[in-house]
Amino acid sequence: MNIFKVKTEIYYGEDSMDKLKDINNKNVMIVTDSFMEKSGVVDKIKDKLINCNIIVFSEILPDPDIEVISKGVEILIKSKAEIIIALGGGSPIDAAKAIREMTKNINKVENIKLFAIPTTSGTGSEATMFSVITDRKKGIKYPLVSEGLLPDVAILSPELVKSAPPSVTADTGMDVITHALEAYVSVNASDCSDALAEKALELAFEYLPISYKNGDNLKAREKMHNASCMAGIAFNSASLGLNHGIAHTLGGKFHIPHGRANAILLPTIIEYNSCFNDNNYMEHSDAAKKYFKIAKLLNLPSSNVRIGVKNLIHEIEKMRKMMNIPSSLKECGIDLNEVKLNMNEIAEKSLLDACTATNPKKPVKEDVIKIIGKIM
Numbered sequence: 376m377n378i379f380k381v382k383t384e385i386y387y388g389e390d391s392m393d394k395l396k397d398i399n400n401k402n403v404m405i406v407t408d409s410f411m412e413k414s415g416v417v418d419k420i421k422d423k424l425i426n427c428n429i430i431v432f433s434e435i436l437p438d439p440d441i442e443v444i445s446k447g448v449e450i451l452i453k454s455k456a457e458i459i460i461a462l463g464g465g466s467p468i469d470a471a472k473a474i475r476e477m478t479k480n481i482n483k484v485e486n487i488k489l490f491a492i493p494t495t496s497g498t499g500s501e502a503t504m505f506s507v508i509t510d511r512k513k514g515i516k517y518p519l520v521s522e523g524l525l526p527d528v529a530i531l532s533p534e535l536v537k538s539a540p541p542s543v544t545a546d547t548g549m550d551v552i553t554h555a556l557e558a559y560v561s562v563n564a565s566d567c568s569d570a571l572a573e574k575a576l577e578l579a580f581e582y583l584p585i586s587y588k589n590g591d592n593l594k595a596r597e598k599m600h601n602a603s604c605m606a607g608i609a610f611n612s613a614s615l616g617l618n619h620g621i622a623h624t625l626g627g628k629f630h631i632p633h634g635r636a637n638a639i640l641l642p643t644i645i646e647y648n649s650c651f652n653d654n655n656y657m658e659h660s661d662a663a664k665k666y667f668k669i670a671k672l673l674n675l676p677s678s679n680v681r682i683g684v685k686n687l688i689h690e691i692e693k694m695r696k697m698m699n700i701p702s703s704l705k706e707c708g709i710d711l712n713e714v715k716l717n718m719n720e721i722a723e724k725s726l727l728d729a730c731t732a733t734n735p736k737k738p739v740k741e742d743v744i745k746i747i748g749k750i751m
């Protein structure tokens with residue numbers, strides 16, 4: 376028996392922040408970062424809330440760690456907040472999810488509502504049951520997976536993404552494309568996740584270049600915000616693949632922005648999953664057939680499967696170049712000797728990453744080493 380669940384209520388468009396006006400006479404905790412507080416976005420949220428006691432916890436840094444989560448739990452318990460508003464990129468939203476979940480477990484309270492307001496179009500965290508928490512002392516990232524982590528409400532306001540600089544727009548946008556493509560070819564893909572992934576890809580390929588070139592274009596920002604959320608719902612159900620498995624490992628080791636690591640890997644991963652060298656000329660893997668479908672959907676020249684996949688790869692490389700995203704680890708400024716020295720460990724960790732389990736082609740260590748060799 377299969378199930379496709381969407382628990383989060385999604386409000387989108389220019390007036391979507393008005394949903395916050397429904398919150399009145401409540402204790403509210405806003406979980407965010409210091410930039411959001413200084414830039415006045417937190418005040419915009421406060422202005423929408425009616426007669427609420429508001430506490431702002433703005434200490435979230437990229438890759439939230441166990442210490443900040445513990446502090447957030449303490450504040451949440453003291454404030455008796457009934458509503459948490461998570462505001463920011465993936466990190467504040469991931470942190471807020473973990474803070475609520477831990478508080479529920481400690482205090483046995485069930486009715487704390489979580490509103491997620493993303494300010495980048497990338498992680499899709501506003502609609503997923505995942506959160507990644509870091510143990511900095513041990514250098515380990517813990518992926519938390521639980522239905523309880525799903526936000527109750529997501530607010531996709533294009534106005535809030537307008538100020539994202541081009542390089543952030545590029546990296547996070549490539550993360551959206553990677554989420555949708557990995558969910559689409561995942562061994563857990565379904566008709567429902569496919570529909571969302573297809574639409575997310577259609578929107579992202581059209582509107583990411585526009586958002587990058589003209590950040591003030593609200594229509595493009597809105598479409599990318601919607602694409603990010605749809606790709607999030609798709610991978611929340613279908614999961615991801617080897618691209619994310621390796622990106623998590625490289626990101627943790629060399630501190631490459633997550634979307635950028637994905638973008639560097641994506642063409643090589645599509646090639647790997649397509650298995651063109653493993654099969655007879657006319658035999659194609661299921662993944663290759665699905666990439667071909669996407670190439671056709673994007674109106675890329677696709678007279679046969681190989682040509683379609685080749686052009687999809689070419690299109691991604693073209694977009695990456697246009698947005699000044701590095702195409703290799705070397706271009707990222709990574710010390711390649713360091714990569715070579717740690718190759719075994721990187722490959723082993725990538726294989727153990729939870730995302731790798733749903734990759735359409737089962738990788739072995741040598742495959743991962745070859746892939747990393749190609750992107751060096």
Ligand SMILES: [Fe+2]
Nearest residue numbers: 498550554633
């Ligand atoms: Fe991602």
